[in-house]
Amino acid sequence: MIKNGTTVKSAPAKRIVAYLMILLLALTIFAVSGRQVVVLLNRCVGCGDCVRACNRDAVTMVMGKACIDPEKCTGCGVCLSACAYHALRYKGEQ
Ligand code: SF4
Numbered sequence: 057m058i059k060n061g062t063t064v065k066s067a068p069a070k071r072i073v074a075y076l077m078i079l080l081l082a083l084t085i086f087a088v089s090g091r092q093v094v095v096l097l098n099r100c101v102g103c104g105d106c107v108r109a110c111n112r113d114a115v116t117m118v119m120g121k122a123c124i125d126p127e128k129c130t131g132c133g134v135c136l137s138a139c140a141y142h143a144l145r146y147k148g149e150q
Pocket residue numbers: 095099100101102103104105106107121122138139140141142143144
């Protein structure tokens with residue numbers, strides 16, 4: 057609809073735009089938070105840098121190897137950067 061020379065969106069159009077925005081936000085949140093971190097046990101030397109780097113308390117050492125608690129992990133990726141041995145990966149990534 058055009059009113060006073062400007063385009064005015066109808067109520068259904070506004071609603072569709074709002075739904076699409078919410079869907080986009082939900083997909084973005086899922087993409088970031090849905091990533092699961094895994095430990096490559098053959099690379100982990102048990103230095104504990106990832107334990108200290110994680111501000112969610114999601115990493116513990118089990119028998120000298122890092123162990124990620126998926127209930128606490130948000131998938132932020134801080135521990136991946138902290139590991140000098142490249143022993144942490146997002147699941148499904150090389
Ligand atoms: S930082 Fe890397 S090598 Fe050190 S404990 Fe964590 S996963 Fe293992």
